[in-house]
Amino acid sequence: MSVAIEVQGLNKQFVLRHTRSMKEAVVWLLKGRKGDISKKFHALHDVNLEVRQGETVALLGLNGSGKSTLLKHISGVMLPDTGTVRTRGKVAGLIEVGAGFHHDLSGRDNVYLNGAILGMTESQINEQFDSIVEFAEIGEFIDTEVRFYSSGMYLRLAFSVAVHTDPEVFLVDEILAVGDEPFQRKCLDKIKELSEAGKTLVVVSHDLELVSRICDRGVVLQHGNVVFDGPIRDAIARLRAESSH
Amino acid sequence: MTSTSTSGNSVPLTRPGFGGGLADVVRQRFLLKLLVRKELQVRYRGSVLGLLWSYVKPGVQFLVFYVALGVFLGLEKSSRNPEGLANYAVYLFSGIVLINFFTEALSNAARSIVGNGGLIKKIYLPRELFPVASVWVSAVHFVPQMVVLIAACLMSGWHPSALQLLAAAAGFVIVAMLAVGLGLLFGSANVYFRDSENIVDMLLMVATWASPVMYAWTMVRDKIGEGWYTVYQLNPITIGIEAFHYSFWLPTTDGTAPIPPHLLSLWIPVGLAVSFAVLVLGQWTFRRLEGRFAQEL
Numbered sequence: 001m002s003v004a005i006e007v008q009g010l011n012k013q014f015v016l017r018h019t020r021s022m023k024e025a026v027v028w029l030l031k032g033r034k035g036d037i038s039k040k041f042h043a044l045h046d047v048n049l050e051v052r053q054g055e056t057v058a059l060l061g062l063n064g065s066g067k068s069t070l071l072k073h074i075s076g077v078m079l080p081d082t083g084t085v086r087t088r089g090k091v092a093g094l095i096e097v098g099a100g101f102h103h104d105l106s107g108r109d110n111v112y113l114n115g116a117i118l119g120m121t122e123s124q125i126n127e128q129f130d131s132i133v134e135f136a137e138i139g140e141f142i143d144t145e146v147r148f149y150s151s152g153m154y155l156r157l158a159f160s161v162a163v164h165t166d167p168e169v170f171l172v173d174e175i176l177a178v179g180d181e182p183f184q185r186k187c188l189d190k191i192k193e194l195s196e197a198g199k200t201l202v203v204v205s206h207d208l209e210l211v212s213r214i215c216d217r218g219v220v221l222q223h224g225n226v227v228f229d230g231p232i233r234d235a236i237a238r239l240r241a242e243s244s245h
Numbered sequence: 246m247t248s249t250s251t252s253g254n255s256v257p258l259t260r261p262g263f264g265g266g267l268a269d270v271v272r273q274r275f276l277l278k279l280l281v282r283k284e285l286q287v288r289y290r291g292s293v294l295g296l297l298w299s300y301v302k303p304g305v306q307f308l309v310f311y312v313a314l315g316v317f318l319g320l321e322k323s324s325r326n327p328e329g330l331a332n333y334a335v336y337l338f339s340g341i342v343l344i345n346f347f348t349e350a351l352s353n354a355a356r357s358i359v360g361n362g363g364l365i366k367k368i369y370l371p372r373e374l375f376p377v378a379s380v381w382v383s384a385v386h387f388v389p390q391m392v393v394l395i396a397a398c399l400m401s402g403w404h405p406s407a408l409q410l411l412a413a414a415a416g417f418v419i420v421a422m423l424a425v426g427l428g429l430l431f432g433s434a435n436v437y438f439r440d441s442e443n444i445v446d447m448l449l450m451v452a453t454w455a456s457p458v459m460y461a462w463t464m465v466r467d468k469i470g471e472g473w474y475t476v477y478q479l480n481p482i483t484i485g486i487e488a489f490h491y492s493f494w495l496p497t498t499d500g501t502a503p504i505p506p507h508l509l510s511l512w513i514p515v516g517l518a519v520s521f522a523v524l525v526l527g528q529w530t531f532r533r534l535e536g537r538f539a540q541e542l
Binding site for chain 1: 256257258259260261262263273275276279280282283286287290363364365366367368369370438440536537539540
């Protein structure tokens with residue numbers, strides 16, 4: 001299988017306590033750049049990763065280890081300071097489902113808006129529309145404004161749009177907290193179905209039990225460094241050992 | 246920005262996050278259309294008058310300016326004031342609609358990136374879409390005002406030539422390009438420094454008075470002389486407004502009012518060039534700054 005995601009020498013620094021006011025920045029410049037206007041924080045440090053098509057990879061690590069940052073580089077939301085990230089085919093994220101939803105629009109309008117945001121064409125959305133609504137179990141409420149939806153309905157619809165975008169690479173960030181127990185199971189089945197269909201999956205989750213059911217490979221990050229890359233069982237064992245320190 | 250793949254797969258490896266800028270906006274017309282429609286749907290949601298506000302607000306603005314400037318300050322031509330501008334109401338309104346379009350477009354475009362921060366932080370899409378959508382929405386609101394303007398023109402005996410209509414189209418293009426260019430510039434700067442919004446508000450206040458919306462261009466030339474007048478003319482908004490006067494106001498008068506020299510042969514091309522340069526600068530700045538939008542928002 002060919003490479004789906006290729007990350008080479010990726011470095012990313014964040015600037016903390018960044019001022020939002022021009023005045024402070026000017027004062028700082030006039031003072032001859034004395035003192036720290038900002039603090040740098042190494043979010044990712046020389047990360048190398050190669051994911052082949054059809055692989056299911058979990059990014060594991062404690063909070064602040066850089067998992068989500070790495071995912072954002074793969075989706076293109078963030079750009080590396082140095083190093084390169086390359087992907088093949090369409091990449092779509094189930095990253096914080098519902099980011100593109102607008103409360104004042106009807107479910108139908110939101111399906112179209114979100115589908116387009118996630119890279120679907122008009123005809124693709126038309127084609128998939130019924131399937132999206134059916135999967136979300138929204139039924140007659142599709143023409144109601146989304147702000148009248150229960151949080152479960154809202155998440156179900158958002159998840160449903162996302163899984164219907166049909167990308168080659170799926171990025172999944174903590175979506176498995178979607179809806180109630182039966183719907184979670186349905187989501188999980190859908191994700192498994194996608195991976196069986198040969199889609200590449202990259203998953204970020206703290207639910208190790210769940211991750212081990214979906215993914216074959218685990219990558220453990222610690223303070224922005226890749227400290228382990230191998231079978232999911234060993235990766236989880238490694239992470240558990242780290243957290244018990 | 247695509248790199249060739251090392252393996253034999255037909256789809257090449259690409260670098261995510263490196264888009265084609267404004268060209269991507271053209272490619273994503275469908276999404277642009279939906280964003281514009283969303284904005285239009287949401288804007289007047291829950292208001293009784295709805296889209297009527299697009300008529301009411303400029304209508305009141307026009308009335309206030311007309312009474313204060315045309316009547317009280319004596320810019321309108323009348324038997325007691327033969328030096329004034331004939332059909333001052335049409336003169337004023339044809340400038341106001343264009344400056345309103347610019348004001349609304351730029352002020353929304355400059356806020357569009359921060360306003361859509363939630364989305365930009367999470368999903369990659371060509372971010373130029375947001376300023377362009379803001380300008381587009383303003384263009385939609387510009388339509389009813391144009392309808393009112395044309396109705397007023399027709400009532401005053403408007404008989405434009407094809408050339409004059411073309412000049413109006415050029416004037417609109419000049420102002421729209423400028424709004425997109427400055428929108429990209431200030432919209433991206435706003436992510437780093439929220440002062441950008443205030444600079445835009447200030448600029449917009451100046452813009453209304455730095456072009457001949459309320460007064461005649463001849464007054465400017467007579468006061469500041471030819472040299473400074475040339476500087477004044479370099480402002481694309483000035484050229485846009487003058488083009489609008491030329492096509493909407495002039496044909497309702499006896500046509501003896503002087504139009505700025507070389508308006509068609511020199512200034513309209515200059516306006517198009519300046520606006521295009523601002524657009525290129527805006528896009529360039531935007532591309533340089535957008536790489537860090539997600540972490541700065």
